[in-house]
Amino acid sequence: MGNCLNKPQPKDNDSDHHVDFSSGNVKLITTQEAWDEKLEQAKREGKIVIANFSATWCGPCKMIAPYYSELSEKYTSLMFLLVDVDELADCSTSWDIKATPTFFFLKDGTEVDKLVGANKPELQNKLASIDDSLPKHHHQ
Template sequence: MGLCFGKSQTDEDDSVRSVEFAGGNVHLITTTESWDQKLAEASRDGKIVVANFSATWCGPCKMVAPFYRELSEKYPSIMFLLIDVEELTEFSASWDIKATPTFFFLRDGQQVDKLVGANKPELQKRITAIVDSTPQRQN
């Protein structure tokens, strides 16, 4: 299972690459206000949130990013968020992020599960379990 604990000093400018981490139905969170808005939207719509605390310089984060995008397209009933720990350092610290990637699973803004590391099968398993345990809303 891949984890990153600190930034490599040999990496070049990361700002250009942050875009490749988003895409699909993944929402890039760049401010605490956008975080609050997305959580309120998810609560209102009865959606589970998967929040990926990641970093552009992290190898395992890069490896899992395309899979995370695929999951976001496969499960439109879930809101997928991406938080760059370098961009939102204080916010990430408030979530006690010790390694990247770290995935939080939230229901009504409350943590229901957490996964540390780029473990694709486990990420898939936890998302499937959450989808299976979520009552379907009738419109």
């Protein structure tokens, strides 16, 4: 399959644009302002951010999106973001995205880990170990 950096067709059909990409606790990011705002919020709340750089036309991205949403409901102490690489081309360039999906794990806006590709077990492992490393304070 290779990676998904070549667009198969022009993006003129927006109807399926937000398919499952931002359900659960996943926040869809389409502007630089929203990105900055979320990173600020995460810093204030001491949350680790998982940023999924995806494209709506990318098969593997679509495949892992529902799973990513599922994980966002399980790991509520983490902040799950989904960045549309087409909407936020500059942001993607600055993060040096070579393939989609790419998951970045950020603490205070700094990359602590990274995962390239739609690898469910690896994503789950990384999330579990990050979650385990967090101080546990449950507010009900």
